[in-house]
Amino acid sequence: MPPAEVDGREPPTELFRHLRSTPAGLRSREAARRLTVYGPNELARRRGRRWPRQLLAQFTQPLAVLLMIAAGLAWAGHAPALAVAVVAVIVLNAAFAFVQERQAERAVEALAAYLPDSARVMRDGVLIEAPARDLVPGDVMQVDEGDRICADARLVDGSVAIDLSALNGESVPAVRTADAELAPGPLLEARELIFSGTSCTAGQARAVVTHTGMRTEIGRIAALSQRGKVEPSPLERQVRRATWIIAAVAVLAGAAFLPIGVLAGLGWAAAITFAIGLIVANVPEGLLPTITLALAGGVRELARSGAVVKRLSAVETLGSTTVICTDKTGTLTENRMRVTRVWVAGEDRDAAGAAADRPGRELVRAAALCTTAHLAGDGTPGDTGDPTELALLRLAADAGVPVHAADRDAARTALYAFDPRTKRMSIAAGGHLFSKGAPESVVPLCATILGGTRADVAAAVDRYAAQGLRVLAIARRSSVPAGGRETAEAQLTLLGLVAMADPPRAAVPAAVAAAHRAGITVHVITGDYGPTAAQIAAQVGIGAANRRVITGAELEHMGDADLDRLLGDHQEVVFARSSPEGKLRVCEALRAEGHIVAMTGDGVNDAPALRRADIGVAMGRTGTDVACEAATMVLTDDNFATIVRAVEAGRRVYDNVRKFVLYIFAHAVPEVVPFLIFAISGGAVPLPLTVLQILAIDLGTETLPALALGRERAEPGLMDRPPRSPRSGVIDRRLLVRAWGLLGVTSALLVTAGFFWVLWRAGWHPGAVLPAEVEAKAATMTFAGIVACQIGTAMASRTDYAALRTIGVFSNRLLLGGIAFEIVFAAALIYVPAFQPVFGTAALGAAELAFLAPFPVLVWGVDEIYRARLRGRRPGPKGPNGSARGGARGVE
Numbered sequence: 001m002p003p004a005e006v007d008g009r010e011p012p013t014e015l016f017r018h019l020r021s022t023p024a025g026l027r028s029r030e031a032a033r034r035l036t037v038y039g040p041n042e043l044a045r046r047r048g049r050r051w052p053r054q055l056l057a058q059f060t061q062p063l064a065v066l067l068m069i070a071a072g073l074a075w076a077g078h079a080p081a082l083a084v085a086v087v088a089v090i091v092l093n094a095a096f097a098f099v100q101e102r103q104a105e106r107a108v109e110a111l112a113a114y115l116p117d118s119a120r121v122m123r124d125g126v127l128i129e130a131p132a133r134d135l136v137p138g139d140v141m142q143v144d145e146g147d148r149i150c151a152d153a154r155l156v157d158g159s160v161a162i163d164l165s166a167l168n169g170e171s172v173p174a175v176r177t178a179d180a181e182l183a184p185g186p187l188l189e190a191r192e193l194i195f196s197g198t199s200c201t202a203g204q205a206r207a208v209v210t211h212t213g214m215r216t217e218i219g220r221i222a223a224l225s226q227r228g229k230v231e232p233s234p235l236e237r238q239v240r241r242a243t244w245i246i247a248a249v250a251v252l253a254g255a256a257f258l259p260i261g262v263l264a265g266l267g268w269a270a271a272i273t274f275a276i277g278l279i280v281a282n283v284p285e286g287l288l289p290t291i292t293l294a295l296a297g298g299v300r301e302l303a304r305s306g307a308v309v310k311r312l313s314a315v316e317t318l319g320s321t322t323v324i325c326t327d328k329t330g331t332l333t334e335n336r337m338r339v340t341r342v343w344v345a346g347e348d349r350d351a352a353g354a355a356a357d358r359p360g361r362e363l364v365r366a367a368a369l370c371t372t373a374h375l376a377g378d379g380t381p382g383d384t385g386d387p388t389e390l391a392l393l394r395l396a397a398d399a400g401v402p403v404h405a406a407d408r409d410a411a412r413t414a415l416y417a418f419d420p421r422t423k424r425m426s427i428a429a430g431g432h433l434f435s436k437g438a439p440e441s442v443v444p445l446c447a448t449i450l451g452g453t454r455a456d457v458a459a460a461v462d463r464y465a466a467q468g469l470r471v472l473a474i475a476r477r478s479s480v481p482a483g484g485r486e487t488a489e490a491q492l493t494l495l496g497l498v499a500m501a502d503p504p505r506a507a508v509p510a511a512v513a514a515a516h517r518a519g520i521t522v523h524v525i526t527g528d529y530g531p532t533a534a535q536i537a538a539q540v541g542i543g544a545a546n547r548r549v550i551t552g553a554e555l556e557h558m559g560d561a562d563l564d565r566l567l568g569d570h571q572e573v574v575f576a577r578s579s580p581e582g583k584l585r586v587c588e589a590l591r592a593e594g595h596i597v598a599m600t601g602d603g604v605n606d607a608p609a610l611r612r613a614d615i616g617v618a619m620g621r622t623g624t625d626v627a628c629e630a631a632t633m634v635l636t637d638d639n640f641a642t643i644v645r646a647v648e649a650g651r652r653v654y655d656n657v658r659k660f661v662l663y664i665f666a667h668a669v670p671e672v673v674p675f676l677i678f679a680i681s682g683g684a685v686p687l688p689l690t691v692l693q694i695l696a697i698d699l700g701t702e703t704l705p706a707l708a709l710g711r712e713r714a715e716p717g718l719m720d721r722p723p724r725s726p727r728s729g730v731i732d733r734r735l736l737v738r739a740w741g742l743l744g745v746t747s748a749l750l751v752t753a754g755f756f757w758v759l760w761r762a763g764w765h766p767g768a769v770l771p772a773e774v775e776a777k778a779a780t781m782t783f784a785g786i787v788a789c790q791i792g793t794a795m796a797s798r799t800d801y802a803a804l805r806t807i808g809v810f811s812n813r814l815l816l817g818g819i820a821f822e823i824v825f826a827a828a829l830i831y832v833p834a835f836q837p838v839f840g841t842a843a844l845g846a847a848e849l850a851f852l853a854p855f856p857v858l859v860w861g862v863d864e865i866y867r868a869r870l871r872g873r874r875p876g877p878k879g880p881n882g883s884a885r886g887g888a889r890g891v892e
Ligand SMILES: Nc1ncnc2c1ncn2[C@@H]1O[C@H](COP(=O)(O)OP(=O)(O)OP(=O)(O)O)[C@@H](O)[C@H]1O
Pocket: 327, 328, 329, 330, 386, 388, 389, 418, 420, 423, 424, 425, 436, 437, 438, 439, 470, 471, 472, 525, 526, 527, 528, 529
């Protein structure tokens, strides 16, 4: 039987009774049973089908309406075949766009699975990490600074500050405490309650879960999670604008064709038909959904390689990243700390001999007591807590003075949590105060230094730091005066120093080098000590010879102009002992200089900088939920190398979008030129292409190769180029010149040659009237010629700069399949007798096919020459002045 409904405002003992739970939590069998009764702790997705409306929207969007008007005109103009064909265009496009958008949506929704929420709950008397969806009423959960709260609960121990902005829009954190006076009033203001959807910004507490899933306050308000909202990216907006411009040009061109066609002797009805055909052919209606799908493909691929982005547009921003500001611990390094040296009783020892005498044992014990982490098996199934503290607990265990978590926690009478500003933490136990933290923070609070002078301590710190070791000072006080943290953390006795190694991740040096080749500057912003951070930076190749180290204090005193000069100086900087404000300042200074900044962070205090950066990068493993919420991208492996991979994926997706835009644009010229010839000749030349043939190209032969180009692999040299300027549009002059001027004109020449060749062979001369079969054959030659040229264009579009052989002529299987389909489709229209009268085609003979055969190679070849010339002219990316726009060339 499920426990009684509670409102959570009862006193704890009563609440536990009602919920049939205890401060030690539920047994896992009972929790599993409750899960089947209450259902998973999730917010139900909006019910009801959305797809009918989404599908309908495809038909009511402006381009579809434009095409419908065209169909109506065709019908009114007694061209029913054309009207039906245009309606087919509309229906097929809508279906296509609908499917693509659904896929894109699904890709973003699926991301949630990569970032499962979890909570720490007591099960069978042990604190474990469980999926948030498994929480049930009666569970006792622990809430720490930075956690996202995933159920409504009543505090039973401790106190926390809660950011309730998701529920009431109030951005000032509210204090919630277990022993608050019970007072009537609105639920959200109850001082003993915490709510799902809010986050903990400070403190630590335990709470008993009262409501889960849709029964929580946020479930009731039905404010659904915003995660993964699909919003148009700058790229999509640009393409939408371009689509409109092209549609307008097509309509204008169609309208201009009307009088020209009539003058050429077409007659009004035929002229209108052709005008409509031109419009329908040139409106790039399929472009936008294809781009959305390409971005979604990028999102999916990034997620698989460890970078979960929250919106499609991030993929494209990533591609233009110019600066990465990374922290050190866990991102550049493995975050697997191991104490290697200690300084105690005036001497330097290795870890094995740390506790050889009494001062050593006292140091090691004090360090281990001043922790809140748990080693595996010591109250938790796996290691939990700060790796720095785990290293201290392990040191104590290995040195023979183990500190057990349960004894430690029982003995503790006060906890002054780690403060990233002061960089130290303290606890009180057994009448003593124990402090540990950064030496600059702890040593000044010490009245006594055991085993040496302050100068000895400073020398030891620098010696360790120069080896890249992280140094903690450990101190003790034999009394705990009343009066709060500041009074307590004074008059300390320094017991010694502990130095720990945290080796760089294996993949990082190569990733840093790749970032440098790609013209990206890497700054380190870390809480650690300058010389330690500088040593790690040197090990992974950040900063090379002119690496600058700026401490938090120096940054604070630095004026804006000096900071701008420092950052604009083409050198990589290590910001050590940095504060969250410092991080934000560096971020803003870089952005003001026009940089696209990717900034990592993990703590609650990093949230503002993560929000301000172009790409806020949170650490999925060790980062707090608050940081993950604020970030645009979450790394599931916390690895710096993944950021660089994500930049590469962003560049590739952007490149691929350009590839299919190029491909789709290129056909306009060979389609329009034959009409122009017909019109300019005043009808002396037969019509080179029927309207339905144009539509067949647009709809039938072209779509699959275009999609396949969106899946092209990275081009060699992709990461040897400087970052793309964020101001440059996806459709730039170079693209248009290449699409229309080069590929388009070449195709138009070939296609026209084919057309006239057929006429010439039949003995045609200007003004001559030929049999209908000959005219049909000539038009079919134009049609087949355009298809053949588009095959060449597809191959040419596969690379932007590189020669095709460097990526392999046959390496894009999808494209080969698309081309095969294109050929079969075109052949069907040409040879199937039932289609011939509809499309105005006639069978081509061996001679015509032989004439067409070189077309693809010629178009592709011309583009190969163009790209080869481009490569010759472009400054080599690895040249001495590799043109990294605004990027420091730290290491070459
Ligand atoms: N649990 C801890 N207890 C006491 N002091 C700590 C603890 N963790 C870190 N420190 C001290 O605070 C300093 C800054 O730590 P912080 O966690 O802010 O940065 P970090 O992990 O070294 O670097 P990064 O910002 O690159 O992740 C450390 O160099 C250390 O001296």
